[in-house]
Amino acid sequence: MSEDIPLKNIAPDPEQPRKDFDETKIEELAQSMAQQGQAVPITVRPANKRLAGGDRTEDYVIVAGERRWRAAQHLGWDRIRAEVREASVEESRWLALIENLQREALSPMEEARALRRLLHQDDITQTELAKRIGKDQSYVSQKLRLLRVPPPVSFWT
Incomplete structure (x- = not known):
């Protein structure tokens, strides 16, 4: 089940397998999202980071969907639809890689x-x-x- 989460409460995963983001492709995705809406929720996990006083630094870390998150930022959206998944850092690494490897484009x-x-x-x-x-x-x-x-x-x- 997905929920709308403020973009400011979501951080990219520094260990995400995709390191290169083509800004032209992000803009194309943003145009598509502006026209059609967000077709697929991103996947996030709780950040589990705490400040000295015990406050969390971010609420969520992206597991899958950083391109959609960047496109939503480009559009100036305040929120994005996300599926929250309880996953460890190690599980997140696997999920992120598998999500990227299993995607097959149309011929x-x-x-x-x-x-x-x-x-x-x-x-x-x-x-x-x-x-x-x-x-x-x-x-x-x-x-x-x-x-x-x-x-x-x-x-x-």
């Missing part, structure tokens, strides 16, 4: 077919589709061009 042809389906079913322009997915129109146009590739070539994509 270029699968993506092109999905874009075409959205264009036709929602009766929208390429520009509107691009805006909704947080990409520019040339990205959509290039993907759709793949559908014109002859079958023997497109079979391998």
